[in-house]
Amino acid sequence: xxxxxxxxxxxxxxxxxxxxxxxxxxxxxxxxxxxxxxxxxxxxxxxxxxxxxxxxxxxxxxxxxxxxxxxxxxxxxxxxxxxxxxxxxxxxxxxxxxxxxxxxxxxxxxxxxxxxxxxxxxxxxxxxxxxxxxxxxxxxxxxxxxxxxxxxxxxxxxxxxxxxxxxxxxxxxxxxxxxxxxxxxxxxxxxxxxxxxxxxxxxxxxxxxxxxxxxxxxxxxxxxxxx
Numbered sequence: 756x757x758x759x760x761x762x763x764x765x766x767x768x769x770x771x772x773x774x775x776x777x778x779x780x781x782x783x784x785x786x787x788x789x790x791x792x793x794x795x796x797x798x799x800x801x802x803x804x805x806x807x808x809x810x811x812x813x814x815x816x817x818x819x820x821x822x823x824x825x826x827x828x829x830x831x832x833x834x835x836x837x838x839x840x841x842x843x844x845x846x847x848x849x850x851x852x853x854x855x856x857x858x859x860x861x862x863x864x865x866x867x868x869x870x871x872x873x874x875x876x877x878x879x880x881x882x883x884x885x886x887x888x889x890x891x892x893x894x895x896x897x898x899x900x901x902x903x904x905x906x907x908x909x910x911x912x913x914x915x916x917x918x919x920x921x922x923x924x925x926x927x928x929x930x931x932x933x934x935x936x937x938x939x940x941x942x943x944x945x946x947x948x949x950x951x952x953x954x955x956x957x958x959x960x961x962x963x964x965x966x967x968x969x970x971x972x973x974x975x976x977x978x979x980x981x982x
Contacts, residue, residue, distance in 0.1 A: 885958060931948075
């Protein structure tokens with residue numbers, strides 16, 4: 756079942772302000788493990804702003820204005836400034852992803868995971884370079900939330916607890932919760948880890964380093980943001 760990526764807005768409270776940004780790009784899709792059909796979800800308009808990247812880097816991106824970003828930060832929709840988001844115009848199925856870091860300037864890698872939207876976004880500095888649908892912890896083994904950091908990297912990790920391969924592991928907690936390559940399919944859930952498509956996991960592993968920041972937003976917080 757496809758999920759559709761779109762950009763969400765928060766309407767301005769003041770009269771005449773029009774649209775203001777609240778700019779987390781989301782896959783308008785379900786919570787695991789009980790998804791809502793994508794065709795029941797609204798589709799919202801995209802946003803654009805003045806270009807601030809080389810032409811090669813700006814292609815295929817939503818470029819955000821300073822006003823849009825400031826409003827999003829004030830509203831709590833973003834945790835830090837962002838200049839661009841990947842533009843994904845077609846429905847995407849579980850296991851697919853988008854990645855584009857062409858000509859994006861150097862910067863720290865950081866990761867934003869929205870459990871409510873079932874989305875991971877990878878940023879280099881202020882520019883999104885990758886995004887994918889995820890699987891995450893079920894009710895009996897929920898994924899942690901908050902600001903975490905990568906503690907450990909292992910390309911060929913094997914879980915001794917679950918006797919399972921966890922390729923391209925980026926460990927986030929001392930009890931083993933990690934981002935790693937995994938089958939991403941409708942209705943699936945994990946034991947707390949964040950599962951991403953294998954090729955996406957490989958690319959993320961190549962970018963991420965121990966100490967990089969990972970922010971995980973819980974389903975309830977995400978639900979309030981999209982209301």
